[in-house]
Amino acid sequence: MKYEKKWLETDVLIVGGGIAGCLAGIKAVEAGVSCTILEKSNTKRSGNAGAGIDHLFSYIPPLHEKTGYTIEEMKVDQNKMEFCDQGLGFPELNDFFVEHSYERILELEKYGLKFRFPDSKIPGGFRVVSQFHSVPTSLNFEGKDLKRVLTQEAEKAGVRIYNRVFVTELLKDGDAVCGAVAIGTRENVIYVVKAKTTILATAGGVDRLCRSATGVDFERFHAPSMNNGAGKVLAVRAGADVINLEYILSQGSSEWLNWTMGAGAPGGTYWPCGRIVDEQGNVVVNRNTAFDVEDPDYKEKHQKQFEEYCRERGKMKERLAAGEQLYLDFSEASDEEIEYVRWSLGHEGKCNTILRNMEAKGIRFQDVRIPYQYTDLVQTACTSSGVYVNVRCETTVERLYASGNEMGGVSNNSAPEAVVFGMEAGIRAAEKAKEISEAGKVDERQVEQMKALVESFWENEDGDSWIDTEHAVQDIVNTFGTSPHTDKKSKDALEALRRLEQNLHLKAKSPHEVGRCLDALFILETAKSVFEACRNRKHTLGSFVKESGEKVEKAAPRKATMYGIYKKDEKYCFHTIQP
Known part of the structure; x- marks a missing residue:
C-alpha cells in the first residue's frame, strides 16, 4: 500500500492538542504567526483532560492574601512535591508556575468556563478545595467540556488542526529542528511539515508501558489510554535531553x-x-x-x-x-x-x-x-520525568520547545502547569519564529525511511500484531522493572527488548492499525530509554532503589545529580545536569 506525501508549512508546529497544545496554539496565533497542531486523536477529547477536569490548583490572591498564606509559602509547598526537594526538579519552573498560575488559569473564563458561583462564601466567588498544598488551592470549576471549548477557541483564532495524525519523527536541519513527519491514521497519507519552531505538547504519560492493574487493555488510572511516551521518544531521537526516566517505574x-x-x-x-x-x-x-x-x-x-x-x-x-x-x-x-x-x-x-x-x-x-x-x-509514575527545559520552555535542541505534561523537573506536573506553560511555550515559540526567515531544509531521507516503514506494515501479511508486541514489551517491563533495580535486571531487559525489536515484523490491515503499530514501536523505544536510565543511575536516591549484588547502594551525595538521556548517531548518551 503506497502512501501519498502531503507537504505543509507553518511558523509554529505543535505536536499534541491537549490543554497545553491548544493554549500554545492560541497564544502563537495571537502573537501574529501561523500555527499548526498535529493530534493523533481528536483535540475535542484528547489529552489527559480529554474526559474533563473539575479542578486546577493555583495561588488565589483574594483567598490566600486574606488568610495569610503567601505566594512564597505556596512556592515552598510546590517545591516539596515529587523529587524537587531531593534535587531532581527545578525550583525556577515551580516558582514561575506559582507566580503566573492565577492570571493564566482565569484566562479560561473568557472562553465561557465557569469558575465563580453565587453560593460561594470564598472571596472572588470561587469554590476552593484542599488537594496538594498545605492550605486549599484547587479551584473547582465546570471543566467537563474544557477540551471541546479550547478546540473551538483554537480554530476561531486561526490555528490549523489536523486530527488522527501520528507524529513519528522530528525533522532536523543541522542542529535545529525544522518540522516533523507524521502518518495519517484514517488515510494513507504521510505529512511532511516544515516549521520555524516546534513545540512538544504531548500528554507526557507512558502508561501503556505496563499492564493495566485491572488486567484490561487500555484501562488506565485517570490518564488516557493512548499515552505511549511519544513526546519523550521524539525528543530523545532529536538529541534533546529527557530527565528522570529512571523514576518512571514504581511497584505497588x-x-x-x-x-x-x-x-x-x-x-x-x-x-x-x-x-x-x-x-x-x-x-x-x-x-x-x-x-x-x-x-x-x-x-x-x-x-x-x-x-x-x-x-x-x-x-x-x-x-x-x-x-x-x-x-x-x-x-x-x-x-x-x-x-x-x-x-x-x-x-x-x-x-x-x-x-x-x-x-x-x-x-x-x-x-x-x-x-x-x-x-x-x-x-508508571513520576510526573517530573520529561523533556529538560528552561522557564522559556526551550529544550537543549535549537528551535524545539516542550510544554505542559511533557516538561521534566516540574513538581506534580498536571493540568494547571499545562495551562501556564502551554501559554508560555506558544508565546516564546512565536517570538523565535518571527526571528527566522526560513524553516530549514528537510532531509528527504528521514521522510523516505518512515514511508518505507509504514508501507512495510501492509506487506507483512503473516507478521506480528501490534497488540502482541505491546504485551511482549509490558511483560518485559513487569519482569525486570521491579524494585530494587539492578544493573543485571536492566541489562537483561535491554537484551530482551533488542531481541524483540530485531525480530519484529509488524502487520497492519488498515490506517488505524498502522497507528497501533507505531504505538507499539514507541512503547518499545520508551522501555529501552527507561532501562538505559535505570542502568545509568548508580545510587539509591528517593524512590529509586539501586542494589548491587546483595547490597543496596548508599544514597548519592547530598547534592543530587540529574541525568539527561538523548540519542546521538542512534546511540543512547547521557548528560550530567546539576539542578
Whole structure:
C-alpha cells in the first residue's frame, strides 16, 4: 500500500492538542504567526483532560492574601512535591508556575468556563478545595467540556488542526529542528511539515508501558489510554535531553476493584465528605473540613489538617499490602455534601461513568463503600520525568520547545502547569519564529525511511500484531522493572527488548492499525530509554532503589545529580545536569 506525501508549512508546529497544545496554539496565533497542531486523536477529547477536569490548583490572591498564606509559602509547598526537594526538579519552573498560575488559569473564563458561583462564601466567588498544598488551592470549576471549548477557541483564532495524525519523527536541519513527519491514521497519507519552531505538547504519560492493574487493555488510572511516551521518544531521537526516566517505574499501588479512577479519594473530587474506613468502619483517613475564611486561624487549622491527612494517606498502601481491606465511605455525608460530590464527579475525567452506573442501579453514595485493592504490579509514575527545559520552555535542541505534561523537573506536573506553560511555550515559540526567515531544509531521507516503514506494515501479511508486541514489551517491563533495580535486571531487559525489536515484523490491515503499530514501536523505544536510565543511575536516591549484588547502594551525595538521556548517531548518551 503506497502512501501519498502531503507537504505543509507553518511558523509554529505543535505536536499534541491537549490543554497545553491548544493554549500554545492560541497564544502563537495571537502573537501574529501561523500555527499548526498535529493530534493523533481528536483535540475535542484528547489529552489527559480529554474526559474533563473539575479542578486546577493555583495561588488565589483574594483567598490566600486574606488568610495569610503567601505566594512564597505556596512556592515552598510546590517545591516539596515529587523529587524537587531531593534535587531532581527545578525550583525556577515551580516558582514561575506559582507566580503566573492565577492570571493564566482565569484566562479560561473568557472562553465561557465557569469558575465563580453565587453560593460561594470564598472571596472572588470561587469554590476552593484542599488537594496538594498545605492550605486549599484547587479551584473547582465546570471543566467537563474544557477540551471541546479550547478546540473551538483554537480554530476561531486561526490555528490549523489536523486530527488522527501520528507524529513519528522530528525533522532536523543541522542542529535545529525544522518540522516533523507524521502518518495519517484514517488515510494513507504521510505529512511532511516544515516549521520555524516546534513545540512538544504531548500528554507526557507512558502508561501503556505496563499492564493495566485491572488486567484490561487500555484501562488506565485517570490518564488516557493512548499515552505511549511519544513526546519523550521524539525528543530523545532529536538529541534533546529527557530527565528522570529512571523514576518512571514504581511497584505497588492502591486501586479500586475493576475501576482505577480514584480522583484523589478521599479528598479532591470526593471533597468534602469522602473518607477511608476499614472493614469495621473505623476511620483510616478522615474527611476534610472547610474552615471559615473569617477564622483568624484558617491557615494554621488547614495546615494541621493537611499534615494529618498526608500522614494517614501514607499508611494506606502499607495496610493494603498487609492484607487489610479498606473502603471509600460516605455514610455520614449529608445530601447537600453528596450533591457537591456529584457535581465534581460530573466534570472530572472518567468519573461521570461512576455517576451513570450508580444512577442506573438506583444506588445512593451513603449506602455503598467502594473497596480498594493492592496490586504489586509494576506501574508508571513520576510526573517530573520529561523533556529538560528552561522557564522559556526551550529544550537543549535549537528551535524545539516542550510544554505542559511533557516538561521534566516540574513538581506534580498536571493540568494547571499545562495551562501556564502551554501559554508560555506558544508565546516564546512565536517570538523565535518571527526571528527566522526560513524553516530549514528537510532531509528527504528521514521522510523516505518512515514511508518505507509504514508501507512495510501492509506487506507483512503473516507478521506480528501490534497488540502482541505491546504485551511482549509490558511483560518485559513487569519482569525486570521491579524494585530494587539492578544493573543485571536492566541489562537483561535491554537484551530482551533488542531481541524483540530485531525480530519484529509488524502487520497492519488498515490506517488505524498502522497507528497501533507505531504505538507499539514507541512503547518499545520508551522501555529501552527507561532501562538505559535505570542502568545509568548508580545510587539509591528517593524512590529509586539501586542494589548491587546483595547490597543496596548508599544514597548519592547530598547534592543530587540529574541525568539527561538523548540519542546521538542512534546511540543512547547521557548528560550530567546539576539542578
